[in-house]
Amino acid sequence: MERLQMFLACFGVALLTLTVTGCATSISAVHDPLYRAVTHTSTITATASNTSVGIRRILITVTTGEMTDCTELGGPAQVVPCRRNASTVLHTCLYGGAPSNATCTYSQSLGNQAMVTYQAEAEPVSGSSRSTEEITYAGGYPPTAGILRPVWWHRGQAMAGKIDVGFYPDADYNGLYTEFTDDMQVVALGAFRNSGQPFASTYSLFRPSVNLWAAPFGADAQGCSRTFNALVMPLAAVTDGEAIVHKNNFRDCASIALGGGGSVYAKAGDPDWIFVHESGHFLHGQGDEYCCDGGYGTSGGCANVFSSQAACQAAAPGHNASAANCAQIGTTGAWRNDDGAAETMEDRTDNSNWRDDSGYCVTQRFVNCGNGSCY
Amino acid sequence: MHNHKQMLTRTLISLAVLALSACASMEPGRLTTETSTPRLVDARADNAAVMADQVAGLVVTLKIDDSRVELADSRVMMIPKGTARRQEGELITLAGLSGGRTVTQIQVPDQRLNVEENKGIVILGQRTVQAALPLPAPIDELQVLLPGAEQPVRISVGKEIAAFCREHPKHDLCRQR
Numbered sequence: 001m002e003r004l005q006m007f008l009a010c011f012g013v014a015l016l017t018l019t020v021t022g023c024a025t026s027i028s029a030v031h032d033p034l035y036r037a038v039t040h041t042s043t044i045t046a047t048a049s050n051t052s053v054g055i056r057r058i059l060i061t062v063t064t065g066e067m068t069d070c071t072e073l074g075g076p077a078q079v080v081p082c083r084r085n086a087s088t089v090l091h092t093c094l095y096g097g098a099p100s101n102a103t104c105t106y107s108q109s110l111g112n113q114a115m116v117t118y119q120a121e122a123e124p125v126s127g128s129s130r131s132t133e134e135i136t137y138a139g140g141y142p143p144t145a146g147i148l149r150p151v152w153w154h155r156g157q158a159m160a161g162k163i164d165v166g167f168y169p170d171a172d173y174n175g176l177y178t179e180f181t182d183d184m185q186v187v188a189l190g191a192f193r194n195s196g197q198p199f200a201s202t203y204s205l206f207r208p209s210v211n212l213w214a215a216p217f218g219a220d221a222q223g224c225s226r227t228f229n230a231l232v233m234p235l236a237a238v239t240d241g242e243a244i245v246h247k248n249n250f251r252d253c254a255s256i257a258l259g260g261g262g263s264v265y266a267k268a269g270d271p272d273w274i275f276v277h278e279s280g281h282f283l284h285g286q287g288d289e290y291c292c293d294g295g296y297g298t299s300g301g302c303a304n305v306f307s308s309q310a311a312c313q314a315a316a317p318g319h320n321a322s323a324a325n326c327a328q329i330g331t332t333g334a335w336r337n338d339d340g341a342a343e344t345m346e347d348r349t350d351n352s353n354w355r356d357d358s359g360y361c362v363t364q365r366f367v368n369c370g371n372g373s374c375y
Numbered sequence: 376m377h378n379h380k381q382m383l384t385r386t387l388i389s390l391a392v393l394a395l396s397a398c399a400s401m402e403p404g405r406l407t408t409e410t411s412t413p414r415l416v417d418a419r420a421d422n423a424a425v426m427a428d429q430v431a432g433l434v435v436t437l438k439i440d441d442s443r444v445e446l447a448d449s450r451v452m453m454i455p456k457g458t459a460r461r462q463e464g465e466l467i468t469l470a471g472l473s474g475g476r477t478v479t480q481i482q483v484p485d486q487r488l489n490v491e492e493n494k495g496i497v498i499l500g501q502r503t504v505q506a507a508l509p510l511p512a513p514i515d516e517l518q519v520l521l522p523g524a525e526q527p528v529r530i531s532v533g534k535e536i537a538a539f540c541r542e543h544p545k546h547d548l549c550r551q552r
Contacts, residue, residue: 054399063416070429070453073422076543078429078453079507082422087413096405106410125399156424159455224489224497228505233448234434237505238455253491257484258464281490285464294495297488300463375461 025050027122029060029132030193034185035151035214037177039140043107046132048122054098057123060091060106067115067138069145079234080159081138081147083115098125110139117155133208142216146231148239151188152212159238163283163365163374164211166239168219168232170246170263181214183245183266188212190272191279198353199273199344202362209369219244221263224253236261240375241283243275254281256299258365258375273350280345284365286358289338289346291330302361304345306335321356429453431539431548433471433508433532437519439487440501444519444528447503451539451548454507457481465522469506471514472529478512485522510536512551 029046044062048055065086070078093104102122110116119134136155154162167187169180192207194200203210218232221244228236236242242261252274254262262278264271280286285299296305302319306312312326312335319337327338342352354362368374432454438447461482471479483506489497508517513536520527540549 051399063421065416065421070422070426073418073426075426076431076451076453076539076546078425079434080425080429080453080455082418082425084418086416086418086421088416089413090411092409092411094407094409096407097400100399100401102406104408158428160457224491224499226486227503228436230448233436233505234450234452234454234507237434237436237507251492251494253489253497255484255486256488256490257486258461259484260486288490288492288495293490293493297490297496299465299484299488302463 025055025122025124025127025130027058027120027130027132029118029120029135031116031118031135031137033139033181034188034212035137035149036139036181037142037149037214039109039111041107042110042116042139043105044116044118044120046104046120046122047101048104048120048130049101050122050124050127051100053125053127054100055095055102055122056098056125057095058093058102058104059121059123060093060104061088061119061121062091062106062108063088063117064108064110065115067113067143067147067149069143069147071145077145077147079146079148079238081115081143081150086115112141113143114138114140115150138214146216146218146234148213148215148235150211151184151214152192152207152210154208154211158372159211161369161372161374162209162211163241163369164213164239165241165243165279165283166213166215166235168215168228168236168242168244169217170244170248171217171220172246172248173217175217177217179247180245180266183247183271184214187243187245187264187266187271187275191275194272197350198342199276199350202354202359202366203276206363206366206369209366209374213239221246221253221261223250226261226263241279243279243282245271252278254278256281256285256287256297258285258300259283270348270350273344273348273352277344277348280354280358280362284358284362286345286354286361287334289329289336289343289358292332296329296332296334300361302357302364304336304357304361305329307333309335311335312337315357319357319360321360325356428456430456431510431546433510433514433517433535435469435506435508435517437467437504437506438501439485439504439521442521442524444521444530446517446530446532449517449532449535451510451535454509457507457509467504467506467522468518468520468527469508470518470520470527471508471510471532472516472518473512473514475516477518478514479509481506481508487522510548513540513548
């Protein structure tokens, strides 16, 4: 009997501990579609969870107005858009029964030149509320001015503390912009809102440090040649990375640089993985690690490919990697760290991730963003 | 002592029952929704943070052919404030000069070194590079120094500034001329 009492007492203590520690409320929100340049219905979905006391309310604050190039404010044209004639609505979802998981949706029809900002807040039955980051996106037929069209924009925050990625439709879309935005959505969601797959886990984790933009037609990629016409040139000048999304099949190519351009074949079965891999080149200066390319290279002070075993081993401790895992890439004379698991700069599989050297270098870039300047 | 233990046990069991009763439900819960009437937003307040992050800048496309540099396109626009401190990799240095004196400078990544999948390293002798140079003051020349080059290339950009100031004579940049 005493044992039973002790068990129940321990159970009570454990349950109380669980109740207290499990009180954390989580909330996330996303809009769908991410960006479409025609009038459409846009839905913002907020999902909240509190497994101990449950959710009482979700509040979505939505501000919608007309996207402009800012000239209406009396100044020169901007690359980054402004908004006019905006209005705010508060959409409230109230829950009876304190559900542990709650979803709240708000839909509206977006006319032309629309720009929307939203933020969601979850209120548990007891305890502190939690809010999502504030996100801005565009929808509907855009202004003719050459401005960046927000897909996932932290509007209230300085761009220097974000990695700004522009998606540029290749000329091979032949004017079919909706096809481009559909393809871009697959890439963006697969790369940045996809914690479940290893190859996207780093970008999904650091999504608060990223702005995503869509550009109008004006870019063209073919092989390693990339051009930007007069309309999109200013956009490419201010984005950190320029991903030219193309539908004709050719071997993708990217600059190896800490900020630059590359191409992404949208009609492959895994365009999101391709983007993550190519951005390893053009955003993070990382080199290919697979065998056997005609030459290997990296850019910047944080490398994942080395010209000797000694250089690989020397870098390993600082990159939280094991020097014992340094291995030559075939017989190329280039060296990499290989812990045996699938690596995004080597293995074309969704199970790959940035590991050892590249894992450290990419993560460090986002740490720099947190310090106010990604580069 | 025994009574004390029993009381403690009863208290803990009561608290456990209380905790259980306070637990969240796995059921979806009854949902009621409400949307407020739209409230107008002041445009200046709405755009304040965005405007505060912008400065006048010279956006350019440089056409590079080995060591030759040509200004393919240029104009003055409002650009995001750049606090990038790029110090790594192959960098092109762009400086804005006024009367031969440097008034602004940035470094942008060169696009010379490329990798083509399943092929390898591709060095582009001919390439284009886009850059946005903040303009804290008017400039008359753009100076471009390629990675590894000893001598910079100087390009006149006075007409771009003049064109901007004809259109926006009251802008801070133009009042400094």
